[in-house]
Amino acid sequence: MHRSKQVLTLFTLTFLLAACGGGGGGAGGGAKGPDATAQSVPKSAEDVNGTIDKSKVKRELVVGVDNPYYLFHEDIVVAQEKGYFKEFGIDKVDIKTIEDPLPALIGGSLDMALYDSDTTIAAAKKSNTGVRFLSVYLGGEANILGVGKGINTAADLKGKTITGGQFNSRNDAILRELLTKNGVVPDQDVKIVSTGGQSNERLQSVIAGVVDGASVQIRHRELLERAGGKFLFEETRKVPQNGWAANELLTESPETVTAFLTATLKARQFITDQANKDAVLAMMTKKGFDIPSEFADAYSAENAPTYHVADGGFDPADMDKFIKDQIGFKSVPEGTDWRTYTSLVPLWRAQKILGLPFRPAIGNV
Known part of the structure; x- marks a missing residue:
């Protein structure tokens, strides 16, 4: 599900910040350095504050989400519908679906953003603002080759x-790895072409016969099979590919960030319990999301606790590898240490409040 995007250049970010009236972090004035949002790192569970002062929580939030698919909105919708936001002091969360929410987050018009982890960390480094990655939303990465009718084997x-999408993107690279693992030599046994768009467009290209195969997603299985195709090769990797980030809110109201993560993680506990599938889909349909039966059938896979990560956490070794890979793909600047641009205290607080184990473990980052 990872979407390859070009990292914003420093010039673009500077222009956007100026256009939004901020001189770095936003309405507060001057540019923030990498340590502007640094919080003391707890040494043990006892050092983690397990309560929220609701008098310090911002009542209304505006958050940006880049993908219109229901999976990326359901935590917020469920938290709102089931009263979890109010439980922790938030009255309303307004969602803005924006192709790239980072400029608005940096400029100050968004309180939080859900976006690709690597792109967020790269933008935090390039912009030198207070943007920090907070927690993982999707921690599984599906690598699937969907093919058209008549293709049944590697031969x-x-x-x-x-x-696999655009050349030199992560999707392109991992598709080439998948081919190699299954005995197919890229650019020798098969012709690989570069295409724009996301996975839905690639699926349609296979169904229409524009290409014979493409990198697709879990939810596309039935649609492809109905057209006579199939998933030829598939695997799922542990990759902390997507998650929440904050900027000004992290320094102006850390209680709000913790309240938001606590409410949405509580919603995710409900969502990843497969017994609640019908209730969740009903809520999302009521909110106007189009969820055809093929996408509903993918619920168990897309909302598995290890894919739509139930605790919001990740293994630091997985993040190390992911960022290293993305540096190699030039999606992240050389020498980037993701730890510098990550704030885990709100996540640890949320995990403690909900009775979840600390992940990453304290002292293991």
């Missing part, structure tokens, strides 16, 4: 045309 791919 059937000989001479065929496939795409």
